[in-house]
Structures are given as C-alpha cells and as structure tokens.
Amino acid sequence: AQKVTQAQTEISVVEKEDVTLDCVYETRDTTYYLFWYKQPPSGELVFLIRRNSFDEQNEISGRYSWNFQKSTSSFNFTITASQVVDSAVYFCALEGNYGGSQGNLIFGKGTKLSVKP
Amino acid sequence: NAGVTQTPKFRVLKTGQSMTLLCAQDMNHEYMYWYRQDPGMGLRLIHYSVGEGTTAKGEVPDGYNVSRLKKQNFLLGLESAAPSQTSVYFCASRRMGPYEQYFGPGTRLTVT
Numbered sequence: 001a002q003k004v005t006q007a008q009t010e011i012s013v014v015e016k017e018d019v020t021l022d023c024v025y026e027t028r029d030t031t032y033y034l035f036w037y038k039q040p041p042s043g044e045l046v047f048l049i050r051r052n053s054f055d056e057q058n059e060i061s062g063r064y065s066w067n068f069q070k071s072t073s074s075f076n077f078t079i080t081a082s083q084v085v086d087s088a089v090y091f092c093a094l095e096g097n098y099g100g101s102q103g104n105l106i107f108g109k110g111t112k113l114s115v116k117p
Numbered sequence: 118n119a120g121v122t123q124t125p126k127f128r129v130l131k132t133g134q135s136m137t138l139l140c141a142q143d144m145n146h147e148y149m150y151w152y153r154q155d156p157g158m159g160l161r162l163i164h165y166s167v168g169e170g171t172t173a174k175g176e177v178p179d180g181y182n183v184s185r186l187k188k189q190n191f192l193l194g195l196e197s198a199a200p201s202q203t204s205v206y207f208c209a210s211r212r213m214g215p216y217e218q219y220f221g222p223g224t225r226l227t228v229t
Contacts, residue, residue, distance in 0.1 A: 009157075033215045045160075045207065045220040052215065091159060095215060103148045103167075103211050104175065105218065107159040 002027045004094050006108035013082050014116050021077045021111045023092030029053075034068065034075045035093040035105065045091075051075065082115045089113070119143055121221035123208050129227045130198040138193040138224050140208030148211045149191040150175075150218065151183060153204040160207065166191055198228045 003026040013019045025034065036048040049059060051068050059066045063080045079086050089112045093105040124139040140149065147168050152160040162175030166185040180202060182194045191210075195202060205225050209218040 035217060037220075043205070044222050045209075047217040047219070050215070050217050103150070103215070103218065104162055104165060105150075105160075107161070109157060109159040 002029075002094055002106045004092050004106050004108035006090075006092055006111050008111045009109070010112045010114070012114045012116065015083060016081050017115075018078060018080050019082050019113065019115075021079075021090050021092075021113065023075045023077065023108060025073050025075065025092070025094045027073075027094060033095040035095070036066070036075075036077050037091045037093065038088045039091065039110070040088040048077075048090075079113075082113075084115050084117055087113060087115045121208055121210055121219050123206075123221040123224050125224060126222065127225050129229065130195075131229055132199060134198050135194070135196050136198065136226075137195075138206055138208075138226075140191045140193070140210075140221055141189055142191075142208075142210040142219070143189065144210060144212070144219065145188070146210035146219075147188075147213045148218075149185065150209045150211075151181070151191065151193045152207045152209065153177065154207060154223075155204050163193065163206075198226075200228045202226065203228045 005024045032053045034051045038046045065078045067076045089110045091110045092108045095105050121142045150165045151163040154160050161177050163181050164183040166172045169188040172183045184192045205223050207223050208221040211218045
C-alpha cells in the first residue's frame with residue numbers, strides 16, 4: 001500500500017523564522033516520484049517540486065529547500081526566513097510506478113503553515 | 118492559455134438533485150483527474166482518464182460518474198447528490214510521463 005504522512009497538522013511561526021514541514025511516505029515501488037504542492041488561502045493548488053526516487057540530491061530554490069532521504073522515506077520541505085506570503089496549506093504527494101503509472105497521486109493530509117508578522 | 122478551467126465555481130444542490138461539473142484544459146494533456154478535498158483529509162482521487170474515451174475509478178468513486186468524450190474535457194457527474202458529497206472538487210491534467218499535475222481553481226459544492 002502507498003501512503004503519505006504529514007504529521008504536522010498546523011504550524012505557526014513568526015516572520016523570518018525558518019520552518020521545516022515533514023513528509024514521510026510508504027511505497028513498495030523502486031521507482032516513484034514525490035511532489036510538494038502549495039495551497040494558499042485563495043484555494044488554488046500550486047506545484048512546487050517533483051523529485052524522482054533515484055535522485056537524492058537536495059534541492060534549493062530561493063528560500064525553499066527540500067531534503068530527500070530514501071533511508072528514512074522522508075521528503076522534508078524547509079522554508080528559510082519565512083514570510084507572511086508563505087502562509088498556506090502545503091501538501092506532499094507520492095506517485096508510484098505501478099501498472100505503467102497513470103499518474104495517480106497519493107496526497108498527505110497537508111500541513112497548514114501560518115506565518116505571523 | 119487558460120490552463121485548467123472548471124465550471125461552475127460554486128453550486129448549491131438539494132439532496133437528490135443531479136449536476137455535472139465541467140473541466141477543460143488547453144494544454145493537450147493526455148491524463149485528467151477529478152479529486153475531492155475535505156477538511157483535514159487532503160485530496161482524494163475520484164476518477165481519472167488516461168486518454169479520450171477512457172475512464173477509471175480512483176479511491177472514492179461511489180456516487181460519481183465521469184466521461185471523456187473529447188481530449189480537452191473531463192466531466193464529473195453526480196446523479197443523486199447526497200450531503201456527504203459536500204466538498205471542494207478539483208480537476209487536474211498532466212502530460213504523459215511522470216510530470217506534475219496542473220490543477221483547476223476548484224468547484225465548491227454544497228448539498229443540503
């Protein structure tokens with residue numbers, strides 16, 4: 001079975017603090033893909049990153065960074081020097097490679113991040 | 118280039134009524150998906166399609182039907198709405214291969 005767990009339901013930080021959102025996944029596939037999406041208060045879903053299971057290099061994009069560790073089945077997301085505009089619900093998602101991969105995403109339940117001024 | 122659009126944005130139904138949600142994409146994507154989002158539940162897949170004329174069940178298909186008569190459109194139907202179908206519905210599309218899904222703006226449906 002495939003599963004994504006985001007244990008942190010809500011996190012509140014003060015602007016300029018660093019914050020890490022945890023994501024732990026379960027899959028039996030050897031090839032799989034992990035995603036992060038952002039859902040701001042306006043409601044749309046914004047794609048942030050895709051990572052395949054063979055690429056364990058950490059990735060940095062501006063204030064955002066991602067730490068992928070196969071040994072612990074984790075794909076954590078860190079925001080450095082958080083800003084009020086980072087306030088959103090963040091979803092981690094897993095796509096397996098079963099049956100020719102239909103692209104079906106398994107989503108975690110999301111972490112609501114509130115950044116206070 | 119509008120991306121993924123959904124019609125309508127909001128709808129209120131009475132129990133037992135039927136309706137169709139329309140999703141359209143202009144990116145020539147092969148794959149299309151319907152999700153529902155409920156508080157504290159994340160997004161759950163209802164149905165999906167890997168090409169024109171094909172559909173398949175996702176995690177929570179009961180009470181819904183879908184059709185993909187044209188590549189750019191994916192319709193989600195509720196034949197007899199129930200209060201348990203009150204939710205926000207998102208459509209998404211993706212090109213063939215392990216790429217990101219592009220989401221529509223969502224439809225907020227309330228069934229009373």
